[in-house]
Amino acid sequence: MTHGVRTVAVRADGLSRWYGTTRALEEADLALERGVTGLLGPNGAGKTTLLSILATVNEPDRGRVSVFGLDPRDVAERVEIRRRLGYLPQELGYHRHFTVAGFLDYVAILKEITDRRRRAEEVARVLAALGLERRARTRIRALSGGLRQRLGIAQALLGQPDLLILDEPTAGLDPEQRLRFRELLSDLPGDPVIVLSTHQADDIAAICPHVVVLLQGTVHFTGTPAELAATAAGRVWAAGERDARAHLSWRGGDNRWRHIGDHPPPGAELVAPTVEDGYLLLSHAAGA
């Protein structure tokens, strides 16, 4: 499903990737426009593999990727892609002996920002953006998990990337920080292409105009959050009792049972579906 008339900036066609006998991706197709795209999927769905391929870190066994019209298989074009890329891997270690500012400065050089003054400005900018100025001289080993995650996001923002790939960026952030992260993405200048993976459906609903659902290595949905929610329209009910026929059911804060399924429980009332409902229904349908 493709939406809007905007140009596709990043395209993946028929991506397959195997790790030994384990399939991570199979014939995955993707088209990313400028703006934020949320990548939803359960653990092991292939999200990290897909993002690492888009980040030119990994190579697919089959299929092709095009980033801003550049082919990462070509060495020179791959470097050009990387010059326009900001990437936050899912599991990022840190140089624990570096200071926060020292680490960002180091990454800035790796991003070919070699002019000292500009580098200092850029480091100061991302420190401020992530609220890390006061930690600039703190050694990374002294940071909490949440602060480290913010540092990871900060390094990805260095150099004003055109393509920002964030693998579970909100993991480890508290609710307030998650909200501020949403604001941060919303305010990024230059209309970059942003793709982020998350388990938080409400993050997707809040900040992503586009959403992709990846299940068992295959793209099962591409559209807007509203469209994802709409896939569950007419299949979400609220009832006073649990219905065993429901695909999924749980007791909500109002002490009523929320059911997702094809059959309405007795005495149930139809409720408006959410992105989470759509995602859960898709997952169930795919057997994920």
Added chain:
Amino acid sequence: MTGGGPALHGADAAAPVGDHAQAARTTRSRAPRLRTVLSLGRVEASRLARSPLVLAGLLAGGVMVWLTIRSPEPLWWNDGWRIGFGQLVLGMAVLAAAQLAAGRARRNAMADLYASFPATAGTRTLAHMAGLAGVVPASLLLMGAAAAAVQLRAAIGAPGVAVLAGGLLLVIAAGAAGIAIGTRFPHPLAGVLGALALLLSSGQSHLPWAAGLWLYPWASFSDQLGSLPGPLAGYPPAGAHALELAGLAVLAGIVALAVTASRARARGGLAVAGIAAVAVICLAGALQLRPIPTPDLNHLVSEVADPASVQHCTTASRVRYCLYPGFGSLLPSLEAPVSAVLAHVPAQPAQRLTVRQVVSISFPDAVLTHGHPNREVSRWDARVQRAPGNRGAAPASAIYLPVGSWPADGGQLADARFDLALSAADWAVRIPLQASGSPTSQVFLQCVPLGQAREAVAIWLAILATHPPAGELQAGLGAAGGFAEVRHTLVPTWNYPGTGYVTPPGGGPQDTAAGYLLASAMTSLPEQEISHVLAGAWGRWLNWHTTDAQLAAALGIRMPSASSTVTLPSGKRISPAPGPGNAPQNPLCTS
């Protein structure tokens, strides 16, 4: 573009996200690789220079240099190479630190992130190599401090630039090796093992081929550098060794880059560079294995066998001091104790005393003489065997000072001065300096002035001239003293702990505990009183028949008795029994 965005937390931390957005976007560097390498290299250099490992290595290297240069006579052709041991220690630390730096991304689970940067792994490796510039100041500091220490000790000769430069190159090569290891093996243990391998390579006990001594990164202590009367060309082959180290550094860098090179063209270039580096190393190795030219060895053997042909002799207080060229600065230090002894002697001997430098090197030496025909080596050996200072034929009025044995300062210098004073005093009281024996059998026995008055006089003169600490003198008794067998009788002996700096022919006489104890008792009397007694019958006191008991009686002191037991270091006291009778007997000093 927005005017600004919120921070992730805290209003006070909030700051504009996009203030510089456009500027940053338009000015984002498209720096060539070289600028990235230099920028990254600067950071790596700074981190390496401040690395606790490197700082510890610098400190340990300094201690190592001090330990290796503080004892022997300061000779630049020896100490320059010893400074390299300090660089070896620093190099070990640099190797470990560079390995940690090069393996940092993989070890810290950041390989994926790094792979997403435009700076390639090759660029990062080059930056690590450039970052080795950060250890150059540490190496230069070590070199400078060590050189200053050597120079402050009034070292003889001049520093060898190639040797000192070799030390610097050793540190850089070790760092390059660390980077090569780190790019493949990020675990810290790999660096530790690499450093240990470097350390092991400096020991020669495992060497199957001594001639290849200099091929190892920095050979230690299996050479005779400290015994040479001057620098010997090609020993060590410093220039060629520096070339080898430079080649090794380049080769290690190529190995490190080869790990990251993916393109066939890059691999091809690296292969060519690697072959060139190996060729340079082989060339340097071949140069180091060249035999020392025959004329140079002939000259060395002549200097050893016939020192008089090259030495400069100076006469002071009727004593001749014959020193190799460049060693003139030793003269005051040698002259002082000898003159002080002779100043207290009532009558000067008719014969002149000569204090002569000698060289105690051994032939054949696989490092020195490899590549030369056995016949030639045997000829050199025979000449060296006949050299003064080797036991055997030697004038009775000579004291030999082996090159490299005279300390520069401190307690060792005081010991050496006493040692020289005692030899001079023995000569002055006509105790034979030379041992008896056969040069062909190489068995020499020191004579023992058992019960002779002149022995106590000699020791008293030496004490008077140099004033050694009483505790050290006393330490020459007991376990340190031991026994000598004279005429089938075990005689307690006295051996001053700080002896061995000068070599009277055959090792000089063997002093007895009784002689020392009487001399010690004499020091409690006024000097004028003793001088008066000695001067009154000097000829009598020099006679070997005149006993120490007679001297004690003349001085009006009670003859001390020497213990016939020995206290071992364990505290156990033993009374040695007379030998079985077939052991060589020390002769009595009878002339």
